[in-house]
Structures are given as structure tokens and as C-alpha cells.
Amino acid sequence: MHPRDNYLQKNPPIPESSINQKLDEINQNDQTPIFERYGTWISGIARGDFGLTVDSKSINEEMGRRVGVTLRLLLVGSIFGAIFGVLLGVWGALRQYQASDRLITVFAFFMLATPVFFTAVLLKYGALQLNQLTGRQILYYTGETSVGITGSTPQLLLDRVQHLILPTLAIALGEIALYSRYQRSAMLDVLGSDYLRTAQAKGLTRRKTFYKHGLRTALIPMTIWFAFSFGTLIVGATFTEVIFSWPGMGAWFVDSVRKQDINVAAATTLFTAVLVLFSTFLADVMRAILDPRVRTG
């Protein structure tokens, strides 16, 4: 990335010395050796300072706002996606080759083949039709709140929810499809096992065997997939943020590449890295909860 390009194309041309001064100020001068710039950057990070954007604004302030937006989207989306995906997978496994199982399979294949940006645009289109049909603004498809909205807390909350539904669906649908496939095959593996037959033979109810012995075991491999798919989820959230014009980290990253803003790109990448690390950690914890063999000591 070349932040310098931003200034070189200006008309009237800016003198080189003031470009340099400006670039030095935001620590993005390509004439400074990269290690020196990296040193400045990393010592800033150590003090909790992410530096300045190309517009000389504080990244920290902007980030505080955007992190919340993205986390809300990711959190609701992944929880929603994991729960419904697992449920659909279990449902399909218990009714293998029946109409409902086939329907879920077809849905999952279609969703896995559909990129997030296409789902999102289709959802937007569907919401527009719905709004026109009912003549009321039921679902919003731009921004995360209405501009300049005022009112009581329930009204504000409702407004947020109305904005949240579509973007969440956009990322959750793909997650649901993915998890349902994995969960289905994991569940089928477990259903065919001897210990499940033993559990039934010793007189447990069908429900109890499936949920206590079956589902719990089948969930263990899912924790790995949770960690793996989190990266995909973040990329999905990037599309979703851009398409529904949510001011989140993903949209900011795309923006920073276009504006050649190194500091912002670094900050958003760092954020992603921390999220991925955290999700892997979370997956390990879940695994330990589910699988007694993993717990040591």
C-alpha cells in the first residue's frame, strides 16, 4: 500500500516536503525504513495506541465504535448460526433420508454454494418486496440504526432489532448450512455406535439416549469446526457490513485498502487476529467441557 499516492494525485500538487511531514505525522512515510515504522507502531500498540488514520484522526476513537458494531453482528450471527445449524443437523440425522432430512440437505448445499454477498443482496431485495407488500417499514437494510432517531428505550431497541435482522440472517444462513452438514454426519457416526445401543438396552428413554449420550458426543468435533469456520465468518461479516452499510471493522478494512491507509488496515487485521485467537481458545474450552478425556489433572 502506498499512502503517498493519496497526496501525489492532488491538484494543485503538494510540495514533497509537506507530504513527507504529513506522512511522518501519521507514521506512514515510505521513506522511513520499515523496521523503524514498525517499531513506532508496535510501541504505540504496547501503550494501547493504534496511531492515526490518513485523515489524521485517532484510530482508537473510531475503533471503539466499530468494534461494538462488528462484535454484535458476529456474536448474534455465530450464536444463531451454531444453535440452528446444530439443531437442523441433529434433526436431519434422526430422520435420515426422510423428506425433512432431504429438504435440509438441499438447503444446505444451496447455501454453501451461495456467497454471502449474493445472499445479502437477495435478502435486501426480499425485504424491499416485503416492505412494499405490507406498506410498512418492517425491515431496514441500511445502517445499524435509523438516522437521528429519538424515542423511548423500547422504540430504540425495536429499531436496532429491525436493523439487525437482515445482516444477521445474511451471515447466519451460511453458518447454519455448514454446521448442519457437519453435525449431521457427526451425529450419524454416533447413532451407529455400540454404546448408544447399550444405553438404550439398559433402559434409558430414546430421548435421553439421543440427547445425553448422542448429542453430547457428536458436539465434540463441532468445536473444532467452530474454530475453523470463524475466519470464514469474519470475512462474511465484512461483506455483510459493506452491503448493509454497517460501520463495522470489516467495512473499515475494505475502506482502508481503498484509501491506502496502512494504520487502519493493520488495526483491523490485528482485531481479526485477536478474534480468531479468542475463538480458538473458546473452542478448546468448549471441548474440555464436553469431552472429559481432554481435561487433565
Added chain:
Amino acid sequence: MALEPLIPDQVLHEPAALDGSLEAALDGGIASDGASTQQALSRGQLVWRRFRRNRAGMGGIIVLGALFALAFIGPHLTQWSYEDIDPNAFLKPPSSTHWFGTTQIGQDVFAQTMRGLQKSLIIGLLVGVISTSIAAVVGATAGYFGSWVENINLFTVSLLLVLPDFLILAIISPRLHDSSWLWFVLLLSIFSWTLTALVIHSLTLSLKQREFVHAARFMGVPSRTIIARHILPNMASFLIIDATITVGAAVLLETGLSYFGFGIQPPDVSLGTLIADGTASALTFPWLFLFAGGFLVVMVLAVSVIGDALRDAVDPQSTARAS
């Protein structure tokens, strides 16, 4: 009473069965319905026969073939090229002259979609082939030679694995603005081969211990030949499946990057750029993105169904076990 469940093998994606011979004999015996005169089928014939029985897989092949035919014959069926501008038709819905309608500046959406389909298909296939080849070479040499070769190769793999591919590609590819789209294909391949290489590495480790590899080595066959003639052909089924899966993933990655303007650059088009151009006015002029998106979904769907059917055909136990 210790009723702690014994947890079965949790590997969801098992590598394809390596030793097809015994299984092939069994399966061939059943399939031939006791016709003892029938000759033993080769592994390829056997896989193909099982594949043909899979209706979804055959459907996928037919659809993909049709898409190919359409992408390359389609542009000749219409008088418009993807760069042409029809000054008499701005933003017109689909009609007999413009089958898929026209854009804001009067470009024919059908011609553009065909062009985009071509690009996306070619990129997907190239990335599938290139990335699987890189994976095969790196994984097999790492497994076969061991010692420092293994360390270097596996280190490279782990290094690439921790890099967030989408972010890195988004940052690098605008730098390739003026160069050929083949560079973009190469970039996509570089980020798609790592996981495959790990699987190939572990497959090679077990193949290396087999008698035929030992025999070849003791006869003085050079390592390069052993890898090319004895090791890689024995994991051919896995390589084919993996290439298929990579095609689907590559198409999605490519269209995703192009959607943000980080991939294929104008004036050239891919399905991703078409959908991106369409989204701005998607709500009022749906034909701008619906066709491109529809083709994209159908294409990826066909590829993934083929991959699934191939896996079932190569490793019948996976069907019995998992679906």
C-alpha cells in the same frame, strides 16, 4: 458402572481409502452379479462405475458441462460483445434484443454474464489444478525425504496457514492492477494449497513404508521418479477430489475479492464484479445481478455436488458411514 461412551473416530474428512485393490475386488465381484468370466476392473473403471450410479453427481457433471458450453458458445449467439454499448437501450429489462437486459450505460448483460462466467470458470479450474499440484509436490517431497526438506516445507505450510488469506489478498491484489489476471490466479493458488499439502504429507508418510516403494528404492529408481510414478498415482483419487473442492472454493474467493474491486479489474469482468455492479441498483433493477448471481450459485453447486459424488465413488464406506 462405567458407561462413559467410547468416542468413535472423530475425523470427519477421512482421506480416501488408499488401498483400493481388495475393496475393488469385492465391489467388482458384487457388481458383476456372479459373472465369473468378467475381468477384474481397474480402479478407474470401478470409480467411474460407482460415480455413474450417483444421480446427483451425474447431474452435476451435466450442469457443469452445460455451463461450459454456454460460457463459450453463448457469446457467439448474440450480436453484442461484453464491451459493446447500445446507445438505444439504457437500463432496459430483459427483451428479445437484450436477453438479460442492459446496464446503465447500455451494455448487454447477457454478453457480460457469459464473459464473467468464462472468467470465473477458467480461474476456478486453473486454481484447482495449480494449487493441488503445488500441494502434491510440497506434501509428497516433505513426506518422502523427511529431515530438513520436511521441516522447511511444513514450516512454509504453517506460515501460510496462519495468514488470513482474504485480508492479505485484498491488500496485495490492487498492486497487480496493471498486470495480467494470471497473476491473480497464482495468488489465489498460493493461498489455497496449504491444508491439502498437510494431508498429502501424512498420506506420503504411510505410502513410503509400503513394499513397492521400498522395492523401487532398492532397485535404484531416482526419488523424483518414485514420487511421480509410485506415490502420487496412489493418492490420485484424493488429489482429484481435492482439486474439485478447491475449484468451488476458488470461485467463491475470486468472486468475493472481485466484488470489492480487489480481483478482476475493469474493463474485464467476472461474476463477482458483475454482482458488485448490480448491487448498487439491485433493488430497482434486479436483472443486473440476478443472472450473474444465479449462474454463480449453480456453478458452485454443480462443482460441490461432483466433489461429493467423487468422494462417495472413491470411498464407498464414507457413504455407508456418513450419509
